[in-house]
Amino acid sequence: MTIILGTLIISILAYLCGALLGFASIKFKVQGNPIVAQINDILPQTQCGQCGHPGCKPYAEAIADGAPINRCPPGGEAGIKALAELLDMEVIDLDEDCGEITQPKVAVIREDECIGCTKCIQACPVDAIVGAAKLMHTVIESECTGCDLCVPPCPVDCIDMPFLETSIKSWRVPAPTEAIRIDNVAKIAITQID
């Protein structure tokens, strides 16, 4: 009797667990490959195509399929390091064929030279250029990723790619070096005797 009862209880429990697992696998099914999203989060989203893929997400998909992680110049060394950490791979140097690591840039249209051909608007991967046919175009600076993709299509070469200037607001505090010891001058001011 006890054996039958035991078997019964265990099998009921097993069925319940099975039903629960079955339900969960449908209800909480992960859409797509989660590793692609994680890789895509690390990529800088400049959408510049220097890696040979049409945008950051396609490159993320390619990496998930085994493409090398060193093909993203805007991501720089930090990007390669983060990808290597995520995928448990070795940190490698940037692939020189893809371009060099440069300071962030921004596209600027010389507006009086623009003929309004809309070619750059079509090329911009993040819709950062506004304008209409035969009317002047301009770049929304805060949305521009500095990807260079608008430069080649321009028939009159009126797009410049200057480096982003550092302002007081965007300035970053430098790391303390051997030369910076000013704090200690103040420290001596307290510790000395009146």
Place this chain on the structure above:
Amino acid sequence: MTKFQSKNISYSHRKLPGGIRPPEHKTISNSLEIQTLQAPDKVTLRIEPLLIEHLLVSKGQFVNKGEPLTDAQFVNKASMIHAPISGTVTDIGPRYFGHQSGLAETILTIKTNSDQPANDYKFEPIKNWLLAASEALFERIKQAGIVGLGGAAFPTHFKIASSKDKVDTLIINAMECEPYITCDDRLLQEHAQEIIEGAQITASVVGATKIIFGIEDNKLQAIKNLDKAIENYTAQRIHMEIIVVETAYPSGGEKQIIQLITGKEVPSRSYPSSIGLLVQNTATVHAIYNAVVKSKPLTSRVVTLTGDLIDQPGNFWVPIGTSVEHLIKTLNIDSTLLDSAIFGGPLMGETITDWKLVTQKSTNCIIFNKSPQQDRSAKECIRCAECEVVCPVSLVPQQLYWHSANQQWDALEQHNISDCIECGACTYVCPSEIPLVQYFRYAKSEISFNREKQQQSEKSKKRFDNREKRLERIKQERELKRQQKQEARRKAAENKPSDPDGKKSAIAAALARVKQKKANENE
């Protein structure tokens, strides 16, 4: 320690988690009355980027002392600036002015001009502030360009606006915990009545029902005078009391004074108004008194000028924008012995070596000491944990230092580096002389840069995805249209009668005839 018996005074026994007790060096400067500094013949003001487009003056224009230089409509997130002296505007433009980055800031220079008669600018007087609307008082505080004079220089009107009707207690910060500084101490000793009035005005504007003066037990005369002033304040509308705490650094930090006085802790990354409190500095409420009752904008402040190179150190009313050069000249400082001066206190201040730099609204103290002869370069961290003991916000500075030096930003965020108040207590006790606070400033700046970069990339990702979706949609729409057209064409072809007006059969008949003819000819 002398304790006063008064119904207005109570003694708090709360202590900060850490804190230090450095030599005070306050007696050098706190025995003399506040003097007025000989006015400089030139002042230089920094113009905040937000205000550059809203300047009311141009080069060559004459301005009276106190005249507003910016348009009041546009100062919601900044603060008004006024001419600290009468004279001619001789220069406006981007110049390097001592910013650590070496980048230019927009500055404005005024030089005295004896040819022009000067009339000091004053506001329309408010006859009795008790009867004035709180909006009018608020507007006056905004118009007068008042900022937090304890050192942070955050626009006071902005702070008041964000805590209006949310706070029940106004805490007046009279701690002045950093060594050397005595300007608030002297203000309390000499102008306690006015400070009380200023506190009452501030409390009534934000709708607070209680005012607490928080002060350290090393300022006996100030406590005594404040107590007397409260006793004599007959028009008392809002309850006032003094809470005295044991002297320790940094008891004057905003979150620290709250912890010492109320026992409550302001949650991480939020403001005191979230727990119903507003903290204002002593000098700030005095400036509010000057603006409301005396109708004067903020054009000068009390600065402690101290150090062993000054014959008579003390506190002085110094116009905003006075250069260190002028101070060296009027105070007879031997500049050959001076390598650097400290702006602010020795723990949180900035060491400067350029005498062209000027005092600002936030400058409460300048220390002129003989240049130190000791070599105190940094050595390796020995993990003594002395910094952990003194940290007033219970962080682990040695761990933060380790992660900052190795640029491990995620780990720093997990260790709550954003809660660091940069008080410098850890740097002060460090036996290896490591400039810890500098490491933390560097790390904070990198973390906020990375966060911004992350936000920017999220935004770009969204825009890219939206564009992809849009292009896909347009493609589908085109495809659909093409299919529809094709369908329509096919249908039209089907529906057409095969030979509606007999043309086809006519052609066929003609072809047949031609064929017939050809066949006949061939035969």
